[in-house]
Amino acid sequence: MVIPVWTVYILRCADGSLYTGVARDMEKRLRQHNGEVVGGARYTRGRRPVALLWSESAADRSSAQRREAAIKRLPRPQKLALVAG
Numbered sequence: 128m129v130i131p132v133w134t135v136y137i138l139r140c141a142d143g144s145l146y147t148g149v150a151r152d153m154e155k156r157l158r159q160h161n162g163e164v165v166g167g168a169r170y171t172r173g174r175r176p177v178a179l180l181w182s183e184s185a186a187d188r189s190s191a192q193r194r195e196a197a198i199k200r201l202p203r204p205q206k207l208a209l210v211a212g
Contacts (some may be wrong), residue, residue, distance in 0.1 A: 132192035135198065138183040138209060144171035145206055147198045149191040153182060181210040 134153045138146040138160060148168065150156035159166035160177045173178050185191035198206065 133185040133188055134182050135185055135191050135194045137180045137198065137206060138177040139180050142172060142174050144174060145180070145203065146149065146171055146174075146177065147195055147206075149185070149195050153179070188207070190201050 128164060132151065134150050136148055136150065136153060138148070138157075146160075146168065148156070153207070155164060156167075157163045157179055160168065160171045161175055162172070176199075183194065185194055198209070201209070
């Protein structure tokens with residue numbers, strides 16, 4: 128049995144804004160955000176193309192969503208510092 132791996136990620140949109148989300152299949156989710164596959168967030172639809180800046184694995188959905196919420200609360204400079212490493 129394969130245990131699904133959750134990923135927390137930050138995208139840079141074409142307008143320079145940042146988008147944070149979670150996914151189990153990061154490649155598919157990125158294709159959704161870029162309009163190659165049906166789905167994706169309403170926020171990114173008008174801000175394509177998007178590029179993956181940063182991602183981090185999480186043990187389960189709950190921990191991924193907690194990490195996502197924590198990142199969303201960060202000011203932009205701190206998000207950029209996280210991306211920079």
